[in-house]
Amino acid sequence: MRTIQMTLDDDLVSTVDHVVKALHTTRSAFTREALRQAIKNMQSKKLEEKHRVGYAKTPVSIGEFDIWESEHNWGDE
Numbered sequence: 001m002r003t004i005q006m007t008l009d010d011d012l013v014s015t016v017d018h019v020v021k022a023l024h025t026t027r028s029a030f031t032r033e034a035l036r037q038a039i040k041n042m043q044s045k046k047l048e049e050k051h052r053v054g055y056a057k058t059p060v061s062i063g064e065f066d067i068w069e070s071e072h073n074w075g076d077e
Contacts, residue, residue, distance in 0.1 A: 006031075 008016075020030045 016027060016030060020027055023030065
């Protein structure tokens with residue numbers, strides 16, 4: 001692991017301190033997890049955008065998935 005220095009607003013540090021106290025963790029552990037989640041969210045948004053662009057270029061054709069309609073179980077039967 002590496003130690004890094006960050007500059008944060010005082011109110012953010014105060015909020016983080018309250019949260020880490022409630023979670024019984026440390027600033028570092030909380031920050032590591034927050035950064036991991038932010039990266040995961042960014043990757044998901046990037047993938048969603050890629051799918052959106054792909055479907056915009058090649059939209060689903062009418063009837064393309066009709067064959068699977070009888071396979072669906074929506075729980076309302």
